[in-house]
Amino acid sequence: MAESPVLLNKHEVERLLSYDDLIPRLESVMGKFSKRDSSEMIQPVRSVVPIQQHSGFLGVMPAYLAAEGILCTKMVTFYQRPEGSSLPSTQATVLLFHPEHGHVTAIMDGEAITAKRTAAVSAISAKLFMPALSEVLCILGSGQQARSHYDVFTKVFKFKEVRVWSRRREMAHRFVNDLQGPVRVCSSVKEAVTGADVIVTATGASEPVLFGEWVKPGAHVAAVGACRPDWRELDDVLMRGAVVYVDSREGATAESGDIILSGAQVFAELGEVINGSFPAQREKTTIFKSLGMGIQDAVSAKLVLEKWNSKH
Ligand SMILES: NC(=O)C1=CN([C@@H]2O[C@H](COP(=O)(O)OP(=O)(O)OC[C@H]3O[C@@H](n4cnc5c(N)ncnc54)[C@H](O)[C@@H]3O)[C@@H](O)[C@H]2O)C=CC1
Ligand SMILES: O=C([O-])C1=[NH+]CCC1
Structure with a gap:
């Protein structure tokens, strides 16, 4: 049976994610993406569900990076909030999956990642x-x-x-x-x-x-x-x-x-x-x-x- 997924909250994600580590990884992945090799990387345009009644939307953002062994999706909501609202406008959760077996390996806050x-x-x-x-x-x-x-x-x-x-x-x-x-x-x-x-x-x-x-x-x-x-x-x-x-x-x-x-x-x-x-x-x-x-x-x-x- 697959192990339980790791659960990481916003505070932990913020602490673990440094710009020094992040910048080179982002440069590398964006360079690879622009080569459009679908055997390497699959990322459809995000699916968006508008929530007009509440001036918001839900976006679902899957990605598969074969060489890096990453299968992932983020679910993100964005709401146009009144000024000074105590609720964040952007909220998100990221799921990582085991690319070979398909089970979820981690569920983490996506707000810090998005920011x-x-x-x-x-x-x-x-x-x-x-x-x-x-x-x-x-x-x-x-x-x-x-x-x-x-x-x-x-x-x-x-x-x-x-x-x-x-x-x-x-x-x-x-x-x-x-x-x-x-x-x-x-x-x-x-x-x-x-x-x-x-x-x-x-x-x-x-x-x-x-x-x-x-x-x-x-x-x-x-x-x-x-x-x-x-x-x-x-x-x-x-x-x-x-x-x-x-x-x-x-x-x-x-x-x-x-x-x-x-x-x-x-x-x-x-x-x-x-x-x-x-x-x-x-x-x-x-x-x-x-x-x-x-x-x-x-x-x-x-x-x-x-x-x-x-x-x-
Ligand atoms: N490009 C990307 O990857 C991402 C883009 N975003 C976008 O970035 C923007 C900011 O997101 P957050 O900082 O999370 O939101 P936030 O709510 O924390 O900040 C929004 C800022 O915009 C101001 N604002 C709101 N309506 C305005 C208007 N009509 N005219 C001028 N200022 C206005 C607010 O006063 C506030 O200072 C949003 O449009 C969001 O959709 C968010 C996440 C990722
Ligand atoms: O990439 C993202 O997570 C978002 N872009 C616009 C709102 C959220």
Whole structure:
């Protein structure tokens, strides 16, 4: 009989998952994904069940990585919550299966995985696409993703200035009070992004919050929100004027309102740049449109389980 699955809560997952371990695994898996070898890796576009009545959705994100021996699925819900709600907007659970026998080997919190792997992938995009001399980081939003992006961007890069904007100024102050380093709270998006070299958009918005006319030419935008075909974070001017990179072409054309509704062309996947099959156009204004991928969750969960196994 199969052993009982390992159960790991959010606190344990957070403790076991470090950016230093995560970043190289994500670079490697995204590079492999972009080679589209289905004997190596299978990851369908996420299935989404909209819950219109409650402004939410359930996403199911399976992935199989043959060489790594990972069979995994994440189930994630996202709800557009009222400001200051005590409930998290993004909640998730990850299941790991034994790829040969099919039983579940681990059930773990997916909130920490989602927060960290998304931010780590954005940091990989910034490493490739942000201007060579990047001094100013700007984060739009003050929720879970904003926090994980702050953590990894200030860990991996050295910015002279970090700015944050949030819909309610009080939430931006609460965000900043929780941090160690200096961050300037801005009272408008325009003030926050003007002159910024790197801009992270991590909001629950469904209409554009970031407008191209405010963005410095050559800046890099890591766009994490707006993951439904009719949701936007970025306006048409920005989308059409920048070089657009995505995590997966299939995901982007099925799910990204910023891409579908603006008619912007996707230049390349992040993995295609990692592979060297497409260039990183660092000197131009660049957007990395992130939607999230099951393979990212899969390698993150495997890493967590390896760490846990090494101590038990
Ligand atoms: N690309 C990816 O892999 C992932 C993307 N996401 C997306 O990232 C975004 C943020 O997620 P979380 O940080 O978990 O949510 P959260 O609820 O913790 O934070 C959302 C932030 O957006 C702000 N916001 C909400 N509605 C807004 C609006 N209409 N205009 C401006 N600001 C608004 C809130 O004030 C808050 O600061 C969501 O859109 C979510 O779907 C989440 C997980 C993974
Ligand atoms: O990849 C992911 O887990 C998500 N993307 C958008 C909401 C959740």
